[in-house]
Amino acid sequence: MSAMIRAALTRVRDNFLRTQAATIDPKDFTVVTEGKADILFPKQEEVFYNPIQQFNRDLSVTCIRAWDNLYGVNLKSRRHGKHQQKRRKLNPEVKTSDTTTNSNDSGRYITILEALSATGLRAIRYAKEIPHVKEIIANDLLPAAVKSIDRNVQYNGVQDIVKPNQDDANVLMYRNKAVNKKYHIIDLDPYGTVTPFIDAALQSIEEDGLMLVTCTDLSVLAGNGYPEKCFALYGGVNMVSHDATHESALRLVLNLLNQSAAKYKKHVEPLLSLSIDFYVRVFVKVKTSPIKVKELQSNTMITYHCSQCGSFANQKLGRMVEKQSRKKKDQKIVKYSVAQGPPIDEKCKYCGGTNHLAGPMYAGPLHNEEFINEVLKINETRLQEKDTVYGTKDRIKGMLTLAKSELNTDGSQFYFSPNTLSSLIKLQVPALKRIAAGLGSLGYDCSLTHAQPSTIKTDAPWDAIWYVMKKCHDDKETYQGRKLEDMPEKGIGYRILKHLEDNKEHYDGLYGSKLSFEQNETSGKIEKMRKLKIVRFQENPTKNWGPKARPSGKDI
Numbered sequence: 001m002s003a004m005i006r007a008a009l010t011r012v013r014d015n016f017l018r019t020q021a022a023t024i025d026p027k028d029f030t031v032v033t034e035g036k037a038d039i040l041f042p043k044q045e046e047v048f049y050n051p052i053q054q055f056n057r058d059l060s061v062t063c064i065r066a067w068d069n070l071y072g073v074n075l076k077s078r079r080h081g082k083h084q085q086k087r088r089k090l091n092p093e094v095k096t097s098d099t100t101t102n103s104n105d106s107g108r109y110i111t112i113l114e115a116l117s118a119t120g121l122r123a124i125r126y127a128k129e130i131p132h133v134k135e136i137i138a139n140d141l142l143p144a145a146v147k148s149i150d151r152n153v154q155y156n157g158v159q160d161i162v163k164p165n166q167d168d169a170n171v172l173m174y175r176n177k178a179v180n181k182k183y184h185i186i187d188l189d190p191y192g193t194v195t196p197f198i199d200a201a202l203q204s205i206e207e208d209g210l211m212l213v214t215c216t217d218l219s220v221l222a223g224n225g226y227p228e229k230c231f232a233l234y235g236g237v238n239m240v241s242h243d244a245t246h247e248s249a250l251r252l253v254l255n256l257l258n259q260s261a262a263k264y265k266k267h268v269e270p271l272l273s274l275s276i277d278f279y280v281r282v283f284v285k286v287k288t289s290p291i292k293v294k295e296l297q298s299n300t301m302i303t304y305h306c307s308q309c310g311s312f313a314n315q316k317l318g319r320m321v322e323k324q325s326r327k328k329k330d331q332k333i334v335k336y337s338v339a340q341g342p343p344i345d346e347k348c349k350y351c352g353g354t355n356h357l358a359g360p361m362y363a364g365p366l367h368n369e370e371f372i373n374e375v376l377k378i379n380e381t382r383l384q385e386k387d388t389v390y391g392t393k394d395r396i397k398g399m400l401t402l403a404k405s406e407l408n409t410d411g412s413q414f415y416f417s418p419n420t421l422s423s424l425i426k427l428q429v430p431a432l433k434r435i436a437a438g439l440g441s442l443g444y445d446c447s448l449t450h451a452q453p454s455t456i457k458t459d460a461p462w463d464a465i466w467y468v469m470k471k472c473h474d475d476k477e478t479y480q481g482r483k484l485e486d487m488p489e490k491g492i493g494y495r496i497l498k499h500l501e502d503n504k505e506h507y508d509g510l511y512g513s514k515l516s517f518e519q520n521e522t523s524g525k526i527e528k529m530r531k532l533k534i535v536r537f538q539e540n541p542t543k544n545w546g547p548k549a550r551p552s553g554k555d556i
Contacts (some may be wrong), residue, residue, distance in 0.1 A: 007262050026156055033037040034329050035061065035389055036128040039121045039152050043506045055392040056189070056281060059375075060212055061129050062396060063272060063283050065373035066186055068110065068132055071285070075109070075184065075208060091221060108134040111328045112185040113204070115139050115169035115197060120149030120162065122187065127161040129389075136182075139165040139172055173200035182206045188240055189214040194253075195233045198260045199259075205286050208270075213253065217277040223247035239358040242312070244414035246275040247366075248303070249293055252412070253282055254362035257298055267292035272375070274403065275451040283371075295320060301363035303414070304344050308353030308492050309424055311462040314413055316363060318486040350466060351424075351495045366406040372404045398534030402450040411459040415449045418456065422471050425493040430472040432456060432530065433523040438468035440522025442514050453536065456526075461526060467507050471501055471515060 001531045027110060029040035034054055052261040110133045114123045123138035138149045146166040152163045165172065176182070186201045186209065188194050194215050205211060227237045234256050239248040250273045257268045258509060267289040273282045297318030305312035316339050325331040348355055375396070382393045390396075422429040436446040436551070444460035458465070484501070487494040500507060521526075 010169050012189045024151060028154075034121060034391075035110070035125040035334065037121055037152075037156055038156055039119055040148075041119065044290070048540065054278065054281075055276065055395055056214065057125060057169050058390045058392045059281070059396055060122070060187065061125060062378050062390075063212070063371075064110075064112075064126065064130050064210065065378055066191055066371060067185075067271070067283075067285070069378075070371065070374055071208050072110070072132065073204070091245045096125060108132050109470055110185060111136055111183045111206075112187065113139065113173070113183040114187045114189075114202070115173070116188065116190050117149055117164075118145050120152045120164065122189070123162050124152060124156050124158055127158040128156070128226050130311045133161060136162045137172075138162050139167055139169055139187070141166065141168055143352070161506050165294040169197055170322065172205040173197075175341040177203050182209070184209045185212070186210075187212040190216075192217045193220070193233050195256065198256060202257075202261050202264060202266060202286060208285060208287050210283050210336065211257070211268075211285070211286055213282050214279055215249075215253055215553070218246075218249065218278055218280070221252060221280065222275075236359045236361050237357065239303065239312070239414075241307065242305055242310055242358075242495050243417040243420055243452065243455060244312075246280075246416050247449070248361060249280050250275060250282065250366060250451075251363070252359075253280055254284070254364075254366075255300060255360060257282075257284060258299075258362060260297050261286060262293045264288075266294055268370065270362075270364070270366055271368045271371040272400070276399075297336065298339075299362065299364045300360050300473035301413070302357055302359035303361070304342065306348035306351065306353045307356055309348060309351040309496060310416065310420060311348060311466075312414060313344050313351055314463075315339065315341045316365065324503060336345075350499050351492045353492070355439050363410070363413060367403055367406075367408055369404060369408070378402055380434065387452040394525065398536045399450050401532065402448060402529070402536065403533055405525070406447045406449045407445060407459060409459065412445070412447075412457050415452065415455040415457040417454065417464065418469070419454060421465075425471045425496055426487065427469070430469070433519070433527045434472055435468060436526040437517045437520055437523035438471065438515060441466060441516040441518070442511055444522075446526060449524060450536070463507065466500060466513060467494060467511050468515070470497065472517070474527040499505070 024040065025129050026040060032039045032041045035057065075483045088232055099473075110130070112123070112126055112133060112135070113138065114126070117123055117138040119141045120138045123136045126136055127133055138153070140146050140149065143166060146164050149162075149164040153159055153164055182204055184206045186205050188197050188201060188211070190197065192215075194213050198213075201211060215221060217233075220230050222238055224240050227240060230252070231237050234252045236255060238252060239245045240249070254268065254270055254273065261268045265288055269285045269287065273281045273286055296314055298320045300316070300317045301314045302316050303312055319337045319339050321335045321337065322332050322473075323335055325333050345354060346355060347353065361507065379390075379393055379396045379400075382390050383397065387393065418432065418435055432448075432454065439446050439458055439460045442460065442464055444458055444464060446456050446458045446460075449455055449457050483495055484494070486495075489495075
């Protein structure tokens with residue numbers, strides 16, 4: 001009888017919502033179509049739509065589907081197992097075979113929280129474009145935004161999945177934590193910094209759940225003017241005035257996530273970390289892992305970077321040493337200890353500039369190759385089918401192809417710009433493949449990076465980088481028409497070249513016999529990537545695109 005009553009109430013609710021949706025006149029709004037969603041955009045602009053963020057939303061849909069493909073099976077079986085245990089506990093006479101039917105026969109199991117939903121566009125797209133989604137909470141603090149979400153949910157007919165909700169995002173997550181309600185996916189895309197929402201989100205996410213995190217405050221994370229604010233918000237300082245500042249921004253965000261998660265014995269695994277236009281976007285998997293928490297110290301680093309020539313050196317905050325167990329010969333144990341340092345002096349040995357500190361920040365890999373492969377696989381299907389729903393699928397392929405190819409190992413943190421180095425030592429900029437060939441001949445690896453064009457990531461030390469940069473032009477005796485002795489002695493380039501000349505015997509002994517600029521595997525990878533016809537940057541959809549002003553919050 002109760003089931004009949006619930007069904008009747010559901011029909012009444014659905015009829016009411018259909019009636020409400022029928023009363024909406026699209027002529028009163030600007031209708032914006034993105035993906036499979038049609039959004040009624042208020043003409044007064046109290047709640048804003050930003051077209052440049054379509055890449056963010058297309059990518060987010062694809063990444064959630066990839067997460068579902070890779071990890072959803074385990075989550076569904078885990079959930080099914082808990083359901084069986086609960087049924088057996090309530091009724092011990094129920095046989096195992098009687099509990100094999102999944103409580104959710106439709107196959108929908110994913111619960112999503114979009115904590116800062118604005119118009120509800122993202123939540124509606126998730127509901128229409130991602131299989132297995134059971135429930136999406138589209139939350140916002142502003143009454144105007146929630147009214148807009150409710151209207152768009154009705155207009156798109158996704159009332160059974162998307163639930164508009166007005167609340168403070170943190171209050172909502174902590175309240176749900178109190179009743180043990182958690183989400184498989186939590187999407188945090190705030191206006192500015194994500195810092196205030198991290199703690200509550202980490203306590204509200206399911207085991208092996210996916211967190212999608214955006215930070216748009218790059219003036220703090222990657223700028224030159226607010227080191228004190230960067231430290232206050234993210235617990236570290238970025239690489240001020242350095243070419244690699246956008247990667248340091250990513251590593252600061254990941255460090256914030258890991259440090260916050262460690263308090264709850266949780267580990268954050270980066271699946272994909274991208275610097276995009278005017279923001280950073282990271283996709284991380286959260287899992288309880290005391291062992292990984294113990295490794296966090298050794299996966300956190302500070303960086304010394306020269307304020308003049310840009311050379312840098314990383315210092316891990318901890319050490320992990322693997323030793324043979326005394327009791328069991330076939331077993332090894334890991335001993336954790338503090339690190340030894342510093343790795344360099346107060347002054348840069350190449351140019352005499354002052355070394356500045358950046359960090360602490362995350363030192364581990366930025367991406368998971370298996371995850372990127374799955375995202376590319378889903379996206380490739382769209383390309384082959386000439387799907388018109390995803391307008392940025394070409395850019396997804398381009399950016400993730402670059403991200404997949406970039407060095408992701410210890411020792412290859414950060415990148416350098418040959419343009420910057422050449423301008424310092426007054427030499428013509430060498431071809432990237434020539435630099436890569438030189439470093440490759442010395443036994444080092446190189447790659448491009450998605451974060452900045454015409455830059456190189458490498459695991460080579462700066463001794464080798466400067467040596468190769470100089471040797472690229474050893475067939476020339478002058479530097480932009482001047483001999484070395486004619487260059488100003490106070491110049492940065494003069495000091496670098498003088499250091500190389502004064503230590504010529506040392507560097508020739510290390511690298512001279514091995515250095516070659518003939519094409520090799522390393523330069524081949526660089527050249528192959530540069531010849532690919534891939535879209536790396538999105539075309540400007542409108543004039544003056546970028547972050548818009550914060551919404552006014554007035555009722556529509």
